[in-house]
Amino acid sequence: MRKIDVLMAGVGGQGVILASDSLAEVAMRAGFDVKKSDAIGMAQRGGSVVSHIRIGAKVFAPLIKKGEADFLVGFERLEAARCASYINPNGLAIISDQELPPLSVAGDAASYPDQEKVARVVSLYTKRLAFVPGLRIAQALGNARVAGVVLLGFLSAFLPVEVALWQEDIARRVDAKFREINLKAFAQGREEAMVFRSTETEAKAVVREEVPKRLRNITRNGGRR
Amino acid sequence: MRRLLSGNEAIALGAYHAGVSVATAYPGTPSTEILENLARLPGPYVEWSANEKVAMEVGLGASYGGVRALVSMKHVGLNVAADPFFAASVTGVRGGLVVVSCDDPGMHSSQGEQDNRHFARFAKIPMLEPSDSQEAYDLMSIAFQLSEEFDTPVMVRSTTRISHCKGVVEIGEAASWQPKRPRFIRDLDKFVMVPSNARKRRPLMEERVATLARWADNFPKNEVIIQNTRLGVIASGAAYQYAREVFKKASFLKLVATYPLPKQLIADFSRQVETLVVVEELDPFMEEQIRAMGLEVKGKEFVPPIGELTIDTLEDSAHRVGLLKNVRRALSRKETQVELPVRPPVLCAGCPHIATSFVLRRLGFYRHLNPLEANEGGKLPSGLRQGGIIATSDIGCYTLAVYPPLLALDTCACMGASIGQALGLEKAGVANKIVAVIGDSTFVHSGITGLVDMVYNQSAGTVVILDNDTTGMTGHQGHPGTGISPRGEKLTKVDLEYLCRGLGVRDVNVVNAFDIAQIEHTLRRCVESEETSVIIARGPCPLKERPTSRPFSIDADRCDGCATCLRLGCPALLREGDKATIDKGRCVGDACGICLQVCPREAIVRAEKEIA
């Protein structure tokens, strides 16, 4: 069996660890060998969080090699851009529309990258990029916190794991009163992925010439909030 | 049963299934979760010790009492515990004593990088190194057995990538907790290390190492994997996993027992391969010993001695020395083409350390003239000498105040050092006033003795204890100053005020950590006084207490963008255009309120006002 390397990146408090725990768990239940490593900065919250999940028949190294990740799941734009070099040339970058400027930006020392810049960075490594309106879907459902689960739903559409396993795992992980909203978020993320898949082949050809503008169109998610 | 466990979870469960009765630790990344996970399981006695030295002593005592004991800590913790660790090697044990040291190559969360395999060799204690969660689990029962059979403490060395990496672990269905019966048998020759007895134990220690080396030669977890015999790789721990991916076709000698080294096994392996290399993180620990056996071996000429190994670095350097051909060169070069803002670690919104740090900066060495001072005509705050105060810092969340925009601290070396350093600076005759900053947990860990020294030596310095009633940095563990056990039970609480007074400090002050005026007033008075003083700045950690008060907001009409509030470094305060704004999702409002106190234009408002 081929290996699947998934890199998740975001900011502390966004639920990156919960999402990667869930992915690792369902992959194990689906019969694969799994290794999952989290790289968390010094601060409890507010720092960069990166999670490496490696799935395969037998996994050795706990970390993904640069240029090897099959999927990059970015919970936040800047952190996604930071990890772009991990993606392999056929890899898919799934990036949420969430913005969390770090203090270096608040203090005016640097500027927060817009969607176009992120697309430019990612396109150095792969042409397959999906901006997912995770936060907007979550807000529409009534809880911004489930934005991460939307991304998980999106990712799930590309992995050889049954939906039922995901649903079970998510239900087990969250409080009973948030179960329904989490499952809905997951389902909507999956749906977004179906739409993306159907437009991807057609979009690819155009993307090469004019990356940023076209990408904004195919994801139906123009620019900022 | 298959379970997904981190290395630390696996170590805890492995020790549990090996019947551990007493487990002690001081929290420290990457080791913390070992004790935390044991505390979730019924049966064993678990404690957060005041520091690693005490943890080791408690573990040793339990072992003398005939039960199995586990002591865990981060790499630098073993420096603190070195004294009883070496002593344990001399006396040996009764019940098994396993010491887990979690190293941090790459310094993800540490003040330094050190290869604790040297400690095992230095103390003549056998060492085992797991290379994944399964092995971490399996090794615990082996380690306890080994300890009892060879009358020695056993060291298990993990690293960040083992401790914090989750992997699949197979656990026997029948596994359960079966502790040994406690019993102390008096044995003065063994337990009382007066010189005449210690002299008798010394040769036994050498014999022990020799027997253990023979044991290691036949230890089945030291695995030989023969594939292509052109290249033979010797590796242990996480380095083994990286090496497996980089040298896909090579033969391997995976070592789990890495001190003493299984020399026969290594010699046999070397005969089977053409080129022998050692892949190890940090120091050439195995390499040097293997070379001393007279074998030709490559190691540090291509494996970097600094930092964590990655597949990329290993591949690059293997390519450089010709061990690998046709590697797809890392694409990472492209990274340099794009500049992205950094995301430095920050204190949390509502953090009780922000106000004190802000005051320290205002009075401090790194004094930047700010609008508040400009009001005073750019003059120095009253009573302070040119250059301001020096703030020596310790290790904890508050160390983050060294980063911009706070820039409040001047030193940071190791646990407890802030107080001794402050005294040293003072006695050196430095003209500045000196304030030592230390957290409540760190103060109990190793600040108490420093304060005793200050009192005794008539220091005029000031110690600020930032008391957030928890061990914040490592994730809210209890300590003697909180009176909370690792299982969450209420124990006796050590009262810091009384403690300081009892040590002989007459000037002990307790201030509200969110009251800037009170902190500043007290601090100014204390640094001017000629006697030792302590200020306890008390306020709960917002991540532990989770305050639910309403967030503040900023009246954009009043805000003139002076950025004073942004200098607090609160992550809920952001810049929007040329004004400041508050992220309502993060601000804890009245539970904090420090930005309200610094805004010169009174632009920051409570939610009630906003609604009205």
Ligand code: SF4
């Ligand atoms: S009150 Fe001010 S300083 Fe405190 S958390 Fe809210 S924004 Fe930050």
Ligand code: SF4
């Ligand atoms: S809120 Fe107050 S302190 Fe912050 S920038 Fe505006 S005027 Fe200055």
